[in-house]
Amino acid sequence: MPLVEKEPIKEEKMITPIWLDIKYITGQFEPSDHPFFVVIDSKYADRADRIMRKEAYNAFVKMHTAAAKDGINLTIKSATRNFNYQKGIWERKWSGKTLLEGKEHAPTVYKDPTDRAKAILRYSSMPGTSRHHWGTDIDFNAFTNAYFESGQGLEEFKWLEKHAAEYGYCRPYTKKGTDRNSGYNEEKWHWSYRPIADLCTDFAKENLNNEMITGFNGSESASKIDIVENYILGISSNCK
Secondary structure, three states: OOOOOOOOOOOOOOOOOOOOOHHHHOOOOOHHHOOOEEEOOHHHEOOOOOEEEHHHHHHHHHHHHHHHHOOOOOOEEEOOOOHHHHHHHHHHHHHOOOOEOOOEOHHHHOOOHHHHHHHHOOOOOOOOOOHHHHOOEEEEOOOOHHHHHOHHHHHHHHHHHHHHHHHOEEOOOOOOOOOOOOOOOOOOOEEEEHHHHHHHHHHHHHHOOHHHOOOOOOOOHHHHHOHHHHHHOOOOHHHO
């Protein structure tokens, strides 16, 4: 019987959604004008003008309802931030108008631009590299890890660790170590909606490079730091 050669198995290539491009990934758009974004109801946030992706918002509302039944209140303190919004945060820290962690004047403490950028990157993204650009990521209740380590904050964190995945959410910035060895410091308040964020992460991995990260003070450090590999892709295995 003649040997029949089998055709090689073809790997299926991910089909990129029409909305997903470099401008989207780097936050070069106005979320309030984007058809896939929605204003968050003020009862879920600390102010009335916060915006996020509709899919992520709908999943959050379900998660909020379930958490409330268990005595847990989840308040969104930050959501979508486009390039210009992130640029404002970054440049205030770069210039020293905003102290790093409330104590360090960056231009004084970090004379070298790359060292200064790394110091800001402990907790703040370079414009063009933030997951908050995507409308998928939200910050809950407080911006300090200490809050989530005792009392009510610990109960909130334990609930999220146990249940957030049921609603599509993961925590990208876990403690650095065996789970991840680069990127931002741990952020117990930061949660990401995977069904959309995974698409964005994969697109960034395949299409974004360090030279595209520009247009703000200190952007020359992006390549030296390898911002794409170490920060955009420096996330927990639970978010991959």
